[in-house]
Amino acid sequence: MERSRDQGERFDDAKGLTVALRELGVVTPPPSLVPGVLVGTGLADGYWPEETAIGRVFVAYGAAGVVAVQHEEAASAFDAWFRGRFGRRAVAAPPRATLARSVRARLAGERAAPPPFDLRAVRPFQRAVLEAAATIPRGEVRPYAWIAREIGRPGAVRAVGTALAHNPVPLLMPCHRVVRADGRLGEYVFGTGAKRALLTAEGVDIAGIEQRGRTGQPLSGSDTTRIFCYPTCRHARRTAPEHLVRFASAPVARAAGYRPCLVCRPVEAG
Amino acid sequence: MSAATKVERTRITVASSDAEGAELAARLALDLDGVFEEVVVAYQSRIYGFALRLLANPADAEEIAQDAFVRAYRALQGYPVERIATLRLRPWLYQIAVNLARNRHRHRGRRPSELALVDENGRERAFPAGEGDDPMAALERAEGAAALAGTIAALPARYRAAVVLRHVEGLSYAEVAAVLDQPVGTAKANVHRGVTLLRAALAEPGR
Numbered sequence: 001m002e003r004s005r006d007q008g009e010r011f012d013d014a015k016g017l018t019v020a021l022r023e024l025g026v027v028t029p030p031p032s033l034v035p036g037v038l039v040g041t042g043l044a045d046g047y048w049p050e051e052t053a054i055g056r057v058f059v060a061y062g063a064a065g066v067v068a069v070q071h072e073e074a075a076s077a078f079d080a081w082f083r084g085r086f087g088r089r090a091v092a093a094p095p096r097a098t099l100a101r102s103v104r105a106r107l108a109g110e111r112a113a114p115p116p117f118d119l120r121a122v123r124p125f126q127r128a129v130l131e132a133a134a135t136i137p138r139g140e141v142r143p144y145a146w147i148a149r150e151i152g153r154p155g156a157v158r159a160v161g162t163a164l165a166h167n168p169v170p171l172l173m174p175c176h177r178v179v180r181a182d183g184r185l186g187e188y189v190f191g192t193g194a195k196r197a198l199l200t201a202e203g204v205d206i207a208g209i210e211q212r213g214r215t216g217q218p219l220s221g222s223d224t225t226r227i228f229c230y231p232t233c234r235h236a237r238r239t240a241p242e243h244l245v246r247f248a249s250a251p252v253a254r255a256a257g258y259r260p261c262l263v264c265r266p267v268e269a270g
Numbered sequence: 271m272s273a274a275t276k277v278e279r280t281r282i283t284v285a286s287s288d289a290e291g292a293e294l295a296a297r298l299a300l301d302l303d304g305v306f307e308e309v310v311v312a313y314q315s316r317i318y319g320f321a322l323r324l325l326a327n328p329a330d331a332e333e334i335a336q337d338a339f340v341r342a343y344r345a346l347q348g349y350p351v352e353r354i355a356t357l358r359l360r361p362w363l364y365q366i367a368v369n370l371a372r373n374r375h376r377h378r379g380r381r382p383s384e385l386a387l388v389d390e391n392g393r394e395r396a397f398p399a400g401e402g403d404d405p406m407a408a409l410e411r412a413e414g415a416a417a418l419a420g421t422i423a424a425l426p427a428r429y430r431a432a433v434v435l436r437h438v439e440g441l442s443y444a445e446v447a448a449v450l451d452q453p454v455g456t457a458k459a460n461v462h463r464g465v466t467l468l469r470a471a472l473a474e475p476g477r
C-alpha cells in the first residue's frame with residue numbers, strides 16, 4: 001500500500017507520467033538482433049561454434065542451409081577464412097533451433113536426416129562426389145576409385161581426390177570416409193591426423209586396413225557366401241575369422257568364383 | 271541526473287536522428303546493400319524498444335524487430351531509388367513493426383505476460399539506472415517502470431500502439447497518425463484515451 005501510494009503520486013501529475021513513459025523508451029536491444037537481420041536478409045551468412053571429436057569447428061549457414069564447416073579455434077580466424085574462401089562476410093549468429101539440432105545430430109553420428117545445405121558455390125561434379133561420399137555409412141570407408149565409379153566417372157579418380165580435399169562441409173558430408181586403395185588414409189581437409197581421429201571415433205579398424213594395404217590384400221570374402229567386400233562393409237565385418245578370405249583385387253576374387261557384394265559394390269580395379 | 275534532464279536529452283537524440291534519417295535514406299537509395307546495416311544499427315533500439323513495449327516480452331520483441339528489418343530490406347529491394355531517398359525511415363519501420371505485432375496477436379491470441387518484463391536476473395530488463403542514482407531510488411524507479419510497462423501492455427491494442435508511439439517513442443501526432451494509418455484526430459483521441467486509461471489503472475488501489 002505504501003509503495004502504491006508513492007507510485008500513484010509519482011504518476012499523478014501529468015509530467016511525472018510523461019517522464020516515466022519517455023524513460024521506458026531507453027532500451028538496449030539484444031546483441032543478436034543485428035546479426036539476425038544480416039543473416040535474414042542474406043547480407044551476411046551466420047555462423048556458430050560446435051565441439052566435435054576433433055575439437056572446435058565453426059558452422060556457417062545462409063537462408064537455404066549450411067554453407068561451410070571449418071576447423072578453427074577462434075572466431076576471428078574463422079571470419080578471415082570464410083571471407084577468403086567465399087568472398088563475403090559471416091557474422092556470429094545462432095541458427096534456428098531446427099538447423100542446430102540436425103547439425104548436432106549429424107556431428108554426433110546419429111542416424112538422422114542431413115541438415116539442409118547451401119552448396120551454390122559447389123560445382124555439379126564436386127556435389128556428385130560429396131553426395132556419393134555421404135552414402136558411406138559411419139564406421140566404413142571406401143577408396144577414391146569407388147566414388148569415381150559411383151558417380152559414373154571411373155577415370156576421374158584424381159579429380160575425386162581434389163573435390164574431396166576442397167569439401168566445404170566436412171564432417172556433415174563425410175569426406176573422411178574416403179581413403180586410398182593402398183590402405184593409407186590419404187589427404188584430408190583438416191589434415192591426416194584429424195582423419196585418423198574421426199575414423200577411430202567411428203570404430204574403423206585403421207591398423208587392419210593399413211596392414212591389408214601393405215600386404216596387398218585390400219578385399220575380404222566369405223568362403224560360405226562366396227561374396228567379396230570392402231573389409232569395413234557390414235557384411236565383411238560379420239564374417240567369422242575362420243571363413244574370412246582375402247583378395248588382392250576384384251578380378252582375382254572373381255577368378256576364385258566369388259561375386260561382388262551388392263551393398264559395398266567393390267570396384268573392378270584399384 | 272534528474273528526470274527532466276533525461277527527457278531533454280532524449281528529445282535531442284530524437285530530433286538529430288530525424289536529420290540523420292534523411293541523410294541515411296539518401297545514401298541507402300544509392301547503395302542498399304552497403305548501407306542497410308547502418309539503418310539496422312541506427313534504428314534497432316527504437317524498433318526493438320517499440321516492440322518490447324507493445325508485446326512486453328523480450329524474445330517476442332526481438333523476433334518482431336528482426337522480422338521488421340528483414341521485411342523492410344525486401345521491400346526496399348523493390349522500391350525505385352527516388353522513393354527510398356525520400357522515405358522517412360523511422361515512421362516507416364514502426365509501421366512495419368506495428369503490423370507484424372498486430373498479426374502476431376491475431377494469430378496467437380496471447381496476452382503479454384508480466385513475467386517477461388524482467389530478465390533472467392529478475393531485473394526490469396530494459397530499464398537503465400540513471401547515473402548517480404542511489405540504489406534505493408534506482409530500485410524504486412525500476413519497480414515503477416516495470417509496473418508502468420505491464421500496465422501499458424495490458425491496454426487495448428488500439429490505445430497501446432498510439433500511447434507508445436507518442437509518449438515512449440516521442441513521435442508527433444501527425445507521425446503517430448501516419449504510422450497507424452489513421453486521421454490525426456483519431457490518433458490524438460486514441461493517445462488521450464490511452465493515457466487516461468493508463469492513469470486510472472496506475473491509481474487503482476491494491477496495485
Ligand SMILES: [Zn+2]
Pocket residue numbers: 228229230233234235236261262263264265
Ligand atoms: Zn559388402
